[in-house]
Amino acid sequence: MFFIAYMHHEIAVRIRDFNVRLEKILKWGETALKLQNNMQPRRQVSSGLQMKTSQLVEPNLVGKEILHACRSLVNLVLEHKDKKAYKLGIVGTGGIGKTTLAQKIYNDDQVKKVFTKKAWICVSQKYSQMYSEVDVLKEVLRNFGVHREQGETKTELQKKLAETIENESFFLVLDDVWHPEVWLDVLRTPLDAAATGIVIVTTRHDSVAVSIGVDHMHRVELMSTQVGWELLWRSMNINEEREVKNLKDIGMEIVSKCGGLPLAIKLIGRVLTTKDKTENEWRKLIKNSAWSRTDLQPELRGALYVLYKRMVTNF
Structure with a gap:
């Protein structure tokens, strides 16, 4: 019995340590990718809800597909700007660039001129578990510049929101919606x-967009290998491709390993900034066993786990 209790304790300690390390890697990744340029610092609201607002996306870290889609969707927004509540869905797997695309539209100069009220709300998977309806309403009102009183109910806040927006125009982004x-x-x-x-x-889910009743659904596709290569070297703070031209073939292999996901490519680009620009060093990264781990949740596989290993073992 003592041995079993000891083993349970050891497992609990390892899980705790893993969670601490994972939290460090996520924070490091945000800093390395300069996500503070993509969004304002998270704001704490009443019951622990943390939501994000959007600023300008770093132009050098946006693929050509995103720029092309942005122009198309901005035109769609402007075309329907006089509708009562036109809903546009941006759908795709995690890390594929949905939020980046939404940020580009949100910060477009033409869009800014049209709407009197704008709000960016990141709800995420924890909605209904940790986030409350009151939190969401308060955050929308805060974005709209409206003061909220402590202890206001959902009904009171909905009424205040309706009064605030009456006869006005609004542009609202609901980012990372699961429910x-x-x-x-x-x-x-x-x-x-x-x-x-x-x-x-x-x-990430078509069913969510359908349930909400979007009028138009845009699917973000995987990044092409050629564009992914450009994103990779730009993520390394390199201004000219010629600096790594001799590494293009292996760089394209790395992009393929990232599965066409922009977030994964950016993360690996940050890892490569710490290594010599030689084929041998880049080949070591490709051959690292972290790529092939299958006993992890999908969000932790591939590039993110490689980055995790980089942090905890300094491979």
Whole structure:
């Protein structure tokens, strides 16, 4: 019995240590990718909800596919700017660039001129577990520049939101939505008081976009290998391809290992900044066993786990 209890304790300690290290890698990744340029610092609201707002995306770290899609979707937004509540869905797997695309649209100069009220809300997977309906309403009101009182109920906040937006135009981004209720049960009714409005929903799941009732669904496709190669060397703070021209073939292999996911390519680019620009060094990274781990959650596989190993073992 003592041995079993000891083993349970050891397992618990290892899990705790892994969680601590994982938290460090996520924080390091945000810093390395300069995500502070993509969003304002997270703001703490009443019950522990943390939401993000959007600033300008770093132009050198945006693939050509994203720029092309942005122009197309900005035109779509402007075409429907006089609708009551036109909903646009941006759908794709995690790390593929949905948020980056939404940020580009949100910060577009033409879009900024059209709408009187703008809000960016990141709800994420923890909605309904940790986040409350009151939190969401408070954050939208904060984005709209409206003061909230302590202890206000969902009904009171919905009324305040409806009064704020009445006869106005709004542009709302709901980023990383896992549950359609954030729109259907919380925001849809009060925002109906607006004269016009655009809602952009980013989600990994088609079913969420369909449940919300988007009028147009845009699917973000995997990044091409050629564009991924450019993103890789730009993520290394390199201004000219000629600096790594001799490494293009192996660089394309690395991009393929990243599965066409922009986030993974950026993360690996940050790892490569710490290594010599030689084929031997880059080949070591490709051959690292971390790429082939299959006993992890999908979010921890591939590039993210390579980065994790880089942090804890300094390979």
